[in-house]
Amino acid sequence: MAPNINLKTAELEKISHLEYFKIAVSVDCVIFGYQDKQLKVLFIKSDLEEFSGLNSLLGDLVRPDEDLDEACYRILKERTGLDDVYLQQVHTFGRTNRHPSGRVVTTAYYALINYHNRQLKKDNELHWHLVKNIRKLAFDHKDILDESLKHLRSEIMEQPIVHNLLPEKFSLRELQEVYEAILGTELDRRNFRKKIALKDWLRDLNEMEDNVSHRPGKLYKFCPELLKIN
Numbered sequence: 288m289a290p291n292i293n294l295k296t297a298e299l300e301k302i303s304h305l306e307y308f309k310i311a312v313s314v315d316c317v318i319f320g321y322q323d324k325q326l327k328v329l330f331i332k333s334d335l336e337e338f339s340g341l342n343s344l345l346g347d348l349v350r351p352d353e354d355l356d357e358a359c360y361r362i363l364k365e366r367t368g369l370d371d372v373y374l375q376q377v378h379t380f381g382r383t384n385r386h387p388s389g390r391v392v393t394t395a396y397y398a399l400i401n402y403h404n405r406q407l408k409k410d411n412e413l414h415w416h417l418v419k420n421i422r423k424l425a426f427d428h429k430d431i432l433d434e435s436l437k438h439l440r441s442e443i444m445e446q447p448i449v450h451n452l453l454p455e456k457f458s459l460r461e462l463q464e465v466y467e468a469i470l471g472t473e474l475d476r477r478n479f480r481k482k483i484a485l486k487d488w489l490r491d492l493n494e495m496e497d498n499v500s501h502r503p504g505k506l507y508k509f510c511p512e513l514l515k516i517n
Contacts, residue, residue, distance in 0.1 A: 310390045314359045315346035315428065317397040317435040320415060321452040322387040326468040328432060331366065337387045338425035341418070344432070347389065359396050364430065372398045377438045385427045397435040399451035440470055447488045448510040458496055458504035485490030486515060
C-alpha cells in the first residue's frame with residue numbers, strides 16, 4: 288500500500304497550532320448532602336481576588352500527568368478527606384470568559400454523601416449551604432450547580448442513587464422526603480409509593496420505626512446488589 292503523503296507528525300500539529308495547546312483544563316465537584324429534610328451543597332471560599340467574598344465549588348486544574356477522573360478524586364481527597372465517594376460526570380463548560388486567568392475548560396462531577404456518616408476534613412473554609420438559597424457564586428459555578436441539580440433530578444427515578452443520602456434502614460416517608468428535597472416540590476404519597484414499588488429497589492426488613500413522634504412506619508433498605516455501582 289502506498290504511504291499517505293498527507294499525514295503529518297503530532298509535533299508538527301502542535302507547532303502549527305500552538306495557541307490551541309495553551310488552554311487549561313479543570314474539574315469541579317458538586318457535593319450534595321441532605322440534612323433536616325433539606326438538600327445542601329458543599330462550598331469553599333474563593334481564593335481569587337476577583338471573586339472575593341464569594342463561594343465556589345470544590346475544583347482545581349488538572350495536572351499534566353492525570354486524567355479527569357483522577358483529578359476529581361484527588362481534589363475531593365485533598366479538600367474534604369473523602370476518598371470513597373461515587374462521582375458522576377455531568378457536563379463540560381467551556382465559555383471563553385469563564386475564568387479571569389485565561390481560557391479554562393472545566394468538567395463537572397457530582398456526588399451524594401451522607402451528611403451524618405461522612406466525616407469531612409476539618410477546614411474552616413468548607414461550608415454546607417441550602418441549594419434553594421444559592422443566588423451567586425464565583426466563576427460560572429451557579430450554572431454548574433444548576434446543571435448538576437438538573438442531572439440529579441433526571442437520574443433519581445432511573446437509578447437508586449439516593450441511597451447515599453439515607454441511613455441503611457429507612458421508612459418510605461423518609462425516602463419520599465429525600466425525593467421532595469431534591470425535586471423541590473411535594474409529592475403525592477400514594478403515587479410516589481406506587482412508582483417506587485414498581486422499581487423493585489427496596490427490601491422489606493420486617494421491622495418498624497421506633498422512638499418517633501408519629502405513627503411508626505415499616506423499615507426498608509436498598510437491595511445490596513443495586514448499590515455496587517452507585
